[in-house]
Amino acid sequence: MLRFDDRVAIITGAGHGLGRAHALLLAERGAQVVVNDLGGALDGTGASTGPAAEVVELITKNGGRAVANTDNVATPEGAQALVQTAVDAFGKVDIVVNNAGILRDKSFGKMTVEDFDSVLAVHVRGSYLVSQAAYPLMKEAGHGRIVNTSSPAGLFGNFGQANYSTAKMGLVGLTKTLAIEGARNGIKANAIAPIAWTRMTEALLPAEFEEKFTPERVSALVAYLVHDSCESSGEVFTVGGGRVARVFVAEGPGWKTDDLTPESIAGNWGSVMAEQPYVLTAGDSMKAML
Numbered sequence: 001m002l003r004f005d006d007r008v009a010i011i012t013g014a015g016h017g018l019g020r021a022h023a024l025l026l027a028e029r030g031a032q033v034v035v036n037d038l039g040g041a042l043d044g045t046g047a048s049t050g051p052a053a054e055v056v057e058l059i060t061k062n063g064g065r066a067v068a069n070t071d072n073v074a075t076p077e078g079a080q081a082l083v084q085t086a087v088d089a090f091g092k093v094d095i096v097v098n099n100a101g102i103l104r105d106k107s108f109g110k111m112t113v114e115d116f117d118s119v120l121a122v123h124v125r126g127s128y129l130v131s132q133a134a135y136p137l138m139k140e141a142g143h144g145r146i147v148n149t150s151s152p153a154g155l156f157g158n159f160g161q162a163n164y165s166t167a168k169m170g171l172v173g174l175t176k177t178l179a180i181e182g183a184r185n186g187i188k189a190n191a192i193a194p195i196a197w198t199r200m201t202e203a204l205l206p207a208e209f210e211e212k213f214t215p216e217r218v219s220a221l222v223a224y225l226v227h228d229s230c231e232s233s234g235e236v237f238t239v240g241g242g243r244v245a246r247v248f249v250a251e252g253p254g255w256k257t258d259d260l261t262p263e264s265i266a267g268n269w270g271s272v273m274a275e276q277p278y279v280l281t282a283g284d285s286m287k288a289m290l
């Protein structure tokens, strides 16, 4: 059994849904958990201490160790205070699961700057801020595990979610660079793109998904990714309903000529669009252009 004894985990947005399930699983397997949740509505408005406190109570009742934190991950002060909560309660931070999220769905033409900025603030800025606040501690320890929460909507696009998809694909870039920079200090970062039945999706998913797409079926992957034994870093996985799959950003072999014109591109569009063999890194992409 993969256990987390002596590990300290921060889970953001852990008062409901996926984060709650991640917190319960890690605590059940020995981790000391900081349950962060602002306790607001799905659109990010409002705040309440209730959801984080309830999850902590449940963990404690089951014999686990956890503390609540209700800071807003989207502000630098909130992210710092969250990491400080972990240090004050448990002395360190080994694991950060950036899971907090909100929705402001609108079709592209109707989306306001406020809808766009507020969604990016929680998902992208929040993940950046909390990871960065924990980063010096992880560097010092020579060990760290970070999981960011992307979405199939970001990887593949989704109607009415221009703000959310931008944020969720942004997290892929953040994860990949964190993995590259963190490698020399034993810090691994991966991203998940889940599907689960939560308050965020219950109005969108077909009713028959409720039983199959449980948050627990996502938490199992999160637990593996933040375990010491997991070697992967910089990867993205879709996960839901019991299935886990690697998603990779890849470039095709491309088409190259010394006489690149709009017409030669049009005439060789089939080769430009070819998918294999894959190029998987920025370095290999540049080499292929030489």
Ligand SMILES: NC(=O)c1ccc[n+]([C@@H]2O[C@H](COP(=O)([O-])OP(=O)(O)OC[C@H]3O[C@@H](n4cnc5c(N)ncnc54)[C@H](O)[C@@H]3O)[C@@H](O)[C@H]2O)c1
Pocket (backbone or CB within 6 Å): 012, 013, 014, 015, 016, 017, 018, 019, 036, 037, 038, 039, 040, 041, 042, 044, 051, 071, 072, 073, 074, 098, 099, 100, 101, 102, 122, 123, 126, 149, 150, 151, 152, 193, 194, 195, 196, 197, 198, 199, 200, 201
């Ligand atoms: N449920 C799905 O199918 C699905 C699919 C793709 C991605 N996701 C992502 O998974 C994550 C969890 O979503 P969920 O489905 O469990 O939804 P949820 O609404 O149940 O949970 C999100 C939690 O984040 C908290 N939160 C929001 N803003 C916060 C802030 N600024 N600071 C701290 N906490 C904050 C909320 O209070 C809430 O408890 C989100 O990032 C979401 O975008 C979910």
